[in-house]
Amino acid sequence: MQSRVITASVFAALLAVGCTTQEPKPMAAKDDKPALMTGASASMLANTCAGCHGTNGQSNGPATPTIAGMEADYLTEVMQAYKNDERVNTIMGRIAKGYSDEEIELMANALSKQSYMGMKQTSAGPKAQMGKKLHDNYCEKCHENGGTSVEDTPLAGQWMPYLQVTILDYLNGHNNPEKKMTKAIEKMVAEHPNMTMAQLAEDLSHYYASQK
Ligand code: HEC
């Protein structure tokens, strides 16, 4: 276990790195690699994420997702998408830009070796029931066993507020999932003319939160 002090200082340094594009810091010239990252081990790189994503990637939520135990390929892909402004985000774009491709791969490998632990959350019965129906019809094919399958990325037990925002982003066409997922989403929206996208995202997120 790393001490909290180390984690906090690494985190502070990371934030400073993430902010260089907006407020250049005298200490870090723009294309300088942060000294901190040079020679850093994979687990140390992953620990820089702990300030937000929790120790070992198990987030205390609710707007920050748990990232432990996801497939290394998925983690790499998502980090690259953040880095290249191809995935909506509030903060990860700035953070991902602070890392080289190699560092991202190292971190993804370290995180993928942790085990995913979903968070038990209170969800609303009727919303979760509707969410289950939606999931079974449109999502189960890939997010198997009620979204508990860890292949790529588990949905069950992921933080509800995070999922709601993320699903809504997909429904609004902001992110670029694989084509078949886009088709499933478009079909779901088309077949539920009486539900808003926000309602669809809310019901689905209640279902995934109940699946733990
Ligand atoms: C300042 C807080 C913060 C820090 C530090 C942080 N993250 Fe994030 N992360 C977030 C938030 C918030 C999101 C949701 C997307 C967004 O709004 O940016 C997120 C999303 C993600 C996702 C997407 C997960 C999914 O389910 O698709 C990955 C992967 C990720 N972060 C990896 C990392 C890694 C690796 C680090 C360390 C280098 C890191 N994050 C550091 C706050 C943070």
Ligand code: HEC
């Ligand atoms: C054809 C397969 C497929 C279908 C159908 C599908 N997905 Fe996905 N989904 C994926 C894959 C692959 C990823 C990971 C990478 C990506 O974004 O392409 C993903 C990622 C996600 C994520 C991001 C998870 C995270 O941790 O941020 C969410 C949320 C999601 N899917 C929700 C849904 C919902 C809700 C449905 C049903 C309406 C659905 N998906 C249908 C394949 C699918």
